[in-house]
Amino acid sequence: MADILIVGAGYAGMMAATGLDRISEPFTLVNNHEYHYFTTLLHEAAGGRGEPMKYTVPIRNMLRKPTSRFVQDEIVRLDRARRVAVGKAGEYPYEWLVVALGWVPEYFGIPGLAEHSLVLRNIDTAIQIRRHIESQFEAYKNDGDSTHLRIVVGGAGLTGIELVGELVDWIPELCVRYGIDRTAVEIQNIEAMPTILPQVSPELREVAARTLTEKGARLRTNTKIVKVEAGEVHVEGDDPVRAGTIIWTGGVRAHPLLSEAGFTVDRRGRAKVDAYLRSVDDDHVFVGGDTAWVEDEQGKPLPPTAQLATQMGHCIAENVSSAVHGHPLKVFRPSLKGTLASLGREVGVGNIGRFPVKGFLAGLAKEATKVKYFWELGGLRLTAEKTGEIVHLT
Ligand SMILES: Cc1cc2nc3c(=O)[nH]c(=O)nc-3n(C[C@H](O)[C@H](O)[C@H](O)COP(=O)(O)OP(=O)(O)OC[C@H]3O[C@@H](n4cnc5c(N)ncnc54)[C@H](O)[C@@H]3O)c2cc1C
Numbered sequence: 001m002a003d004i005l006i007v008g009a010g011y012a013g014m015m016a017a018t019g020l021d022r023i024s025e026p027f028t029l030v031n032n033h034e035y036h037y038f039t040t041l042l043h044e045a046a047g048g049r050g051e052p053m054k055y056t057v058p059i060r061n062m063l064r065k066p067t068s069r070f071v072q073d074e075i076v077r078l079d080r081a082r083r084v085a086v087g088k089a090g091e092y093p094y095e096w097l098v099v100a101l102g103w104v105p106e107y108f109g110i111p112g113l114a115e116h117s118l119v120l121r122n123i124d125t126a127i128q129i130r131r132h133i134e135s136q137f138e139a140y141k142n143d144g145d146s147t148h149l150r151i152v153v154g155g156a157g158l159t160g161i162e163l164v165g166e167l168v169d170w171i172p173e174l175c176v177r178y179g180i181d182r183t184a185v186e187i188q189n190i191e192a193m194p195t196i197l198p199q200v201s202p203e204l205r206e207v208a209a210r211t212l213t214e215k216g217a218r219l220r221t222n223t224k225i226v227k228v229e230a231g232e233v234h235v236e237g238d239d240p241v242r243a244g245t246i247i248w249t250g251g252v253r254a255h256p257l258l259s260e261a262g263f264t265v266d267r268r269g270r271a272k273v274d275a276y277l278r279s280v281d282d283d284h285v286f287v288g289g290d291t292a293w294v295e296d297e298q299g300k301p302l303p304p305t306a307q308l309a310t311q312m313g314h315c316i317a318e319n320v321s322s323a324v325h326g327h328p329l330k331v332f333r334p335s336l337k338g339t340l341a342s343l344g345r346e347v348g349v350g351n352i353g354r355f356p357v358k359g360f361l362a363g364l365a366k367e368a369t370k371v372k373y374f375w376e377l378g379g380l381r382l383t384a385e386k387t388g389e390i391v392h393l394t
Contacts (some may be wrong), residue, residue, distance in 0.1 A: 003026060003027070003094070003095045003324060004020065004025065004026065004027035004028070004094065004096045004098065004320055004324065005027065005028050005030065005085060005092050005093075005094035005096070005097050005098070005262070005379035006027060006028070006030070006097075006098040006102055007029075007030050007031075007092075007097070007098070007099055007137075007242075008030075008031060008075075008098065008099065008101040008102055008255075008289070008291075009029055009031035009036050009059050009073045009098035009099060009100075010039060010100060010126070010201070010289060010290075010304045010309065011039070011065070011289055011309035011310045011313060012100035012102075012288030012289030012290075012291075012292075012309040012310070012313040012316070013029065013031065013098065013288070013289070013313065013361045014036050014062065014100070014313065014314050014377060015072065015098035015309075015310050015312075015313025015314050015316075015317065015376070016098050016100065016286075016288060016314075016316045016317045016372060017059075017062070017063060017068065017317075017321070018027045018062055018063070018315040018317075018377060018378075019313065019314055019316075019317025019318065019321075020068070020317050020321060020379070021062075021063045021064060021065050021067075021068045021234070023317075023321060024065050024067045024100065024156075025067065025135060025317075025320075025321045025324070026067040026068070026069075027067075027068060027069070028069045028070075028092060029059065029063070029069070029070050029071070030070075030071045030073050030075060030085065030087060030092055031059060031070070031072060031073075031343065032072070032073065032074040032075075033056075033072065033122070033123070034058060034060070034072045035057060035058050035059060035061060035123075036057050036058035036059050036062065036377075037056045037122060037123045037249065037326050038056070038370075038373070039053045039102075039122075039306060040306045040373075041055050041121070041390065042055065042120050042121075042122070042125075042126045043120060043159065043163040043166045044166060044390070045123060045126035045127070045130070045131070045163075045226070046120055046126040046127075046129040046130050046163065046193075047163065047166025047167050047169070048166075048168045048170040048173065048174075049166060049169075049170070049345060049390075050390050052123050052126050052127050052130070052183045053123070054389045054390050055123060055126075055390060056123055057143055057377070057378065057382060057386070059202075061378075062377065062378055062382075068123075068243065070099070070302040071087075071089075071090075071092070073087035073089045073090060073092075073094075074087060074088045076100070076257075076265075077257065077260070077261070078086060078099070078257050078258070078260075078261035079261075079344065080092070080261055080262065080282060080285075083095070083097070083284070083338040084192050085178045085288075086194070088305030090251075090368060094284075095284065095324060096284050096285075096286070096320050096324060097284060097285045097286070098285075098286045098287075098288065098316055098320060098390075099257075099258060099285060099286070099287045099288070099291055100288045100289045100291060100309075100313065100316075101254075101255035101289075101291050102255060102289060103121075103252040103253060103254060103255065103257055103290040103291075103304060104252070104253060104254075104256065105248060105251065105252060105253075105360050106118045106250070106251030106252055106268070107150075107248070107251070108250070109208070110225055110226065110227065110228065111226075111228070112227055112228040112229050113154075113225070113226045113227075113228045113248055115226060115228075116228045116229060116230050116231075116246060116247070117154065117246045118164060118247045118248070119244065119247070119248055119249070120159060120247065120249060121212060122152070122198075122215070129245075129247060131214060132245055133151065133167075133174070133245055134174070134344065135193050135217060136148040136149065136244035136245055137149070137174050137177075137178045137180065138178070138182075139181075139244070140180065140181070141178055146313045147231065147242045147243065147244050148244035148321055149180070149184050149185045149244065150186045150187075150188065150241070150242065150243040150244060150245075151167060151186070151187045151191045151243060151244070151245040151247070152188050152189075152233050152241055152243040152245065152246045152247070153184075153187065153188070153190070153249060154188060154189075154190050154191075154225055154233070154247065154248045154249065154250045155189075155190075155191060155220065155242060155251065156189055156190075156193070156195075156196035156197065157189035157197070157198065157199070157250070158197065158339070158341055159194055159213070159249040159252065160189060160196075160197060160249035161189070161197050161208060161256060161343070162214055162218050162341055162342050162343075163247065163249060163340055163347075163364060164187060164189050164219075165211075165212060165215075165341075165342055165343040165344040166344060166345070167187050167213040167340070168187060168216055168218075168344060169185070169218050169344040169345045170215070171185050172370050178323065181325070182216070184373075184376060185216075186218065187216065187218065188217075188218045188220060188240075188241060189212075189217060189218070189219045189220065190220050190223050190235060191219070191220065191221045191222075191223065191322065192222070192223065192224040192225070192249075192250075193221065193222070195221060196208060196209055196219060196221060197341055197349070199303075199339040199341070199350075199352060200341065200349055200350055200356075201351070202222075202232070203356065204349040204350065204351075204356055204358060206262060207349050207359075208343055208349045210340065210344045211266060211347060211349075212300055212343060215344065220235075222236050222321035223236070223238070224236040225250075228246060229315075229383075230344060231243060231244065231246070233246055235253060236268050236388055249381065252268075252290065252304060253268045253269045253270075253337045254269035254270040254271070254290055254291040255290075256292055258270070258271045258287070258291055260294060262281070263278055263279055263280055263281050263285075263287075263394075264279075265284075265293065266301060267294045268289075268304075269291075269294055269295075269302075270290070270291055270293035270304075271292060271293055272289045272293045273286075273287050273292050273294060273334060273387070275292070275294065275328065275331045275376055276315075276318060276319050276329040276331060276332065277292060277312055277315055277316050277332050278329075283323075284323075285318060286316045286335065288309060288312035288313055288315075288316050289304075289308075289309030289312055289313070290304035290309060292312060293295070293307075294334070295311070296334065297322065301332055301336075303306045305339075306373075307336070307337060308334055308336075310373070310376065311332075311334060313333065315330060328388075337352055337353065338341055338350060338351040338352045339351055339356070340352070340354075340365055340366045340369060341362075341366075342362075342363060342366045343363075344361045345363075345392065346360060346392075347359050347360055347362065347363045348363045348366045349362050350362050350365070350366070350367070351364055352366065367392055370386070370387075370390065370391050371383060371387055371391055373386065374386045374387040
């Protein structure tokens with residue numbers, strides 16, 4: 001029987017696993033892919049910057065000790081009464097469970113949105129978006145219908161804006177490849193809220209909006225998507241937008257397995273945890289990353305970010321090991337180090353601590369965050385390998 005079971009090998013799950021691996025604490029990690037992927041860089045994989053599989057690392061390569069076990073399987077149910085995670089290929093009993101299954105798209109009940117839009121959720125969907133856009137360029141060459149060349153990205157948070165940035169830098173390459181005039185291609189970003197990028201200051205939002213608009217994107221804030229049909233986005237108070245590609249980045253919620261298992265969840269499906277990241281419903285279950293409902297000192301829920309998921313993973317590794325050995329647990333203390341949004345391949349905007357950064361400096365800082373993560377995850381070996389492949393510091 002697996003004493004410690006981790007389900008999900010994203011930022012939180014991998015940090016918990018590598019932390020336990022380092023101290024030779026036995027555990028089983030179950031994930032639906034045999035690789036860990038860099039979710040924060042999926043827009044690069046979707047937007048033609050690098051080969052998608054370079055944004056992954058085989059999970060087995062990250063675990064060194066014979067005490068660490070990895071199983072590739074998709075978990076379909078958490079059976080709390082029997083202390084078993086049920087997968088498609090088998091059952092995984094536990095004494096201590098770490099849930100780090102990440103997020104699923106939130107469609108806010110908008111009719112047709114789930115059926116008729118693409119999402120940037122994992123490597124498979126990044127490849128799907130990339131191929132779909134290429135196929136639309138090909139279709140335009142065949143029938144000349146300009147709808148193929150309109151791309152709508154719903155949502156102007158970090159994911160939506162980083163994706164738009166990536167696309168505006170990729171489109172000129174595609175235009176050359178397919179012999180299409182750049183002005184024939186339109187990228188529309190549609191956002192219901194009055195501003196883009198709520199994570200950064202108003203001045204930086206303006207910089208971001210100006211940069212993307214100058215590169216040819218159309219940003220439509222205060223524009224609510226009310227319905228989506230095949231190839232058509234309906235917005236409140238305006239004409240429908242016909243588009244060959246519709247991508248939704250407008251919201252996330254926690255993996256539904258937590259609410260289905262009866263954990264106390266917030267309106268985004270995240271399971272409530274105590275100061276040690278243990279479920280308030282079961283002290284043998286730790287919850288990390290986007291599936292955890294953690295509040296700051298003012299009682300405000302922490303945002304779902306890789307930065308915090310990574311910190312939670314570190315804390316859970318320590319706490320689950322302490323729980324196994326009957327040692328005192330450590331209080332989770334989140335440390336918000338800032339936000340950086342890339343606006344294409346070279347520039348960005350954001351804050352490092354309290355300091356605003358923009359342009360090439362922000363772009364460079366964003367690349368540096370990749371190096372930091374590779375170091376944290378896999379030390380010198382992974383940093384050397386991945387820095388050569390997907391970090392662009394010049
Ligand atoms: C394009 C994009 C850009 C982003 N940029 C940033 C950024 O710049 N900074 C930042 O801090 N955050 C950013 N985020 C948010 C960040 O990626 C998430 O907050 C982070 O990935 C959450 O980590 P996690 O460990 O909770 O979940 P994930 O990283 O989503 O990992 C969940 C894991 O669980 C696995 N899994 C899911 N379901 C099952 C199942 N049923 N069975 C088995 N395994 C399963 C998945 O394959 C995955 O490996 C970005 C997100 C996107 C999409």
